[in-house]
Amino acid sequence: MFDEGQLYSPVTTGEDGTVEVHLADNHPGLHDPAYRARRSHIAAAAINAPAGTVPVIDYTEDEHRIWRLCQEQLAPKHEKYAHSEFLAAKHRLRLPTDHVPQLDQVSARLRPLTGWGYRAAPGLVPLREFYADLGARTFNSTQYLRHGSEPLYTPEPDIIHEVIGHGNQLASARFARLTEAAGRASLRLETEDAMKFVADVFWFSMEFGVIKEHGEVKAYGAGILSSFGEMDEFGHMEHRGLDLADMGTLAYDITEYQPVLFCAESLDELDDVVGAFFDTVDDDLTECLRARAAHR
Numbered sequence: 001m002f003d004e005g006q007l008y009s010p011v012t013t014g015e016d017g018t019v020e021v022h023l024a025d026n027h028p029g030l031h032d033p034a035y036r037a038r039r040s041h042i043a044a045a046a047i048n049a050p051a052g053t054v055p056v057i058d059y060t061e062d063e064h065r066i067w068r069l070c071q072e073q074l075a076p077k078h079e080k081y082a083h084s085e086f087l088a089a090k091h092r093l094r095l096p097t098d099h100v101p102q103l104d105q106v107s108a109r110l111r112p113l114t115g116w117g118y119r120a121a122p123g124l125v126p127l128r129e130f131y132a133d134l135g136a137r138t139f140n141s142t143q144y145l146r147h148g149s150e151p152l153y154t155p156e157p158d159i160i161h162e163v164i165g166h167g168n169q170l171a172s173a174r175f176a177r178l179t180e181a182a183g184r185a186s187l188r189l190e191t192e193d194a195m196k197f198v199a200d201v202f203w204f205s206m207e208f209g210v211i212k213e214h215g216e217v218k219a220y221g222a223g224i225l226s227s228f229g230e231m232d233e234f235g236h237m238e239h240r241g242l243d244l245a246d247m248g249t250l251a252y253d254i255t256e257y258q259p260v261l262f263c264a265e266s267l268d269e270l271d272d273v274v275g276a277f278f279d280t281v282d283d284d285l286t287e288c289l290r291a292r293a294a295h296r
């Protein structure tokens with residue numbers, strides 16, 4: 001789903017304070033100077049915003065067009081492929097369909113539902129920081145949009161992934177609790193191996209998780225539900241039962257559609273297995289689970 005083996009385009013700040021976003025060689029916006037300047041402008045806004053504030057982005061008509069198109073195209077796919085828990089949350093959150101919302105506006109809608117809010121990020125947030133914020137019900141989000149030439153595709157998480165994927169998910173009290181629990185787990189972990197293990201379980205649950213409902217496999221992962229391609233494909237992939245040792249150690253390629261997905265039998269099973277794991281995991285448990293996976 002995400003290209004180039006990295007989730008986010010690197011952002012650098014020069015000695016003179018100039019912020020630059022470095023797009024990958026095959027990024028659709030690479031040869032569009034206006035898009036590159038726009039990306040750097042939006043990243044700079046997040047970097048230069050006073051602490052505790054989220055910059056207001058003056059979105060262009062083309063950016064609103066991309067948001068509108070994605071909302072229109074994603075809606076019928078959500079109705080068809082998303083688990084009812086996600087759909088109910090989405091209908092409660094009622095994100096705008098005709099314009100890109102400001103992150104503060106999304107937070108204002110989310111807070112009364114589940115207590116979550118958004119913080120603006122210029123690009124990649126270090127793993128520990130990202131998870132610590134999840135533990136405080138704060139979601140770090142980029143504010144840029146994908147390139148207009150390929151509005152249904154993005155090589156990296158843009159505001160459409162962060163808000164239409166994660167925001168709708170976080171409007172569910174159950175998914176919000178699981179996400180917060182993953183964040184709080186990070187505070188108990190000392191080793192980077194343990195942190196990676198938890199992040200991988202998160203990848204195969206809150207990003208790419210699927211779940212049975214009325215005899216069908218439905219998606220609840222934000223990575224699937226913000227991607228046109230993944231929604232068409234996930235039903236044909238290999239679906240394994242929830243197995244923490246497998247989820248925390250299975251190698252995956254972020255540039256491809258996920259060929260192996262972990263399917264919960266029900267929301268209760270997701271809570272009992274993944275939720276209980278996030279609630280109790282420490283370094284020792286991740287080592288035990290790694291050893292178990294290695295001895296299979």
Ligand SMILES: [Fe+2]
Pocket residue numbers: 157161166207222223
């Ligand atoms: Fe994500």
